Amino acid sequence: MLTEAEAKTAQEHIRRAAVLEESGPPPGAVRTVAGVDVAYDEGSDLLAAAAVVLDATTLAVVEQATAVGRARFPYVPGLLAFRELPPVLDALDRLRTTPDLVVCDGYGLAHPRRAGLAVHLGVETGLPCFGLAKTPFAFSYEAPGPARGDHSPLLDAGEEVGRALRTQPAVKPVFVSVGHRIGLDTACAHTLALTPRYRQPETTRQADHLCRTELKKALATMTR
DNA sequence: GCGACAG
DNA sequence: ATCTTGTCGC
Structure with missing residues (x-):
């Protein structure tokens, strides 16, 4: 959880970034942030998807939903959306509330055809x-500076498609890219707000834990 | 042509 | 993604 001071600083950065980006959500409009993830069972086509909604300021869990299903598409680099989008949409559909922002594992515009998972998800849901x-x-x-918040452009043949962002001091960076209805500065500001303690955002950590647990439960239930 | 390649 | 031993730090 963020301290009151950390939360205030993070929210201010988000507000400042958003006002500089016409495409970003209006300042203060992001009250909840959802994290989505999928866990797979090797050997079978069983999978479990999870969507966890957090309060954007306190990072407290507001709601969570899961969806167990079967993989209908293999993992092919560049085609991740075809594999993960269906189960992720199922999990999001089971949410009673609609999140103001979604963070997904993988890329958005940083994609060979500028159409990574985050773009598909955004266009499909409108979020x-x-x-x-x-x-x-x-x-x-190029490696960003060692401080939390330091960043450098992520390049595809010289074109900036995202950003390498250091979320923890001296810890390897994560790679952020725009998906839909948000700018890179705003996305990075949210990422920092979601990483007060760990390299990975709280949204991703919660969703990852939930879908793994759900997959194990589904596998155990099936053996009986 | 060959290797590398989000999860 | 998943598997997997040992190690480091709070």
Whole structure:
């Protein structure tokens, strides 16, 4: 959880970034942020998707939903959306509340055809959305400075498609890219607000934990 | 042509 | 994504 001072600073950064980006959600409009993730069982096509909604300021869990199903598309680099979008949409549909912003694992505009998972998800739901990946995929970047918040452009043949962002001091950066109805500065400001303690955003951590737990439960139930 | 390649 | 041993720090 963020301290009151940290939360205030983070919200101020988000507000300042948003006013500089016409495409960003209006300042103060993001009250809740959802994290989505999918866990797979190797050997079978069983999967579990999770959507966890957090209070954008306190990072407290507001609501969560899951969806167990079968993989209908293999993992192919560049085609992740075809595999993950259906189960993620199922989990989001089971939410009673509609989040103001969605953070997904993977990329948005940082994609060979500028159409990563976060773009598909945003266009499909109409919600502001951005992608956050743990590896640079096929892109290049210069190491950002060592401080939390330091960043450098993520490049695809010289074109900036996202940003390598340091979320914890001296810890390897995460890779942020725009998905839908949000700007890169705003997406990075939200990422920092969601990472008071760990490299990965609280949204991703919560969703990751939930879908793994749900997948194990589904597998156990099936054996009986 | 070959290797690398979000999750 | 998933598997997997040991190690480090709060």
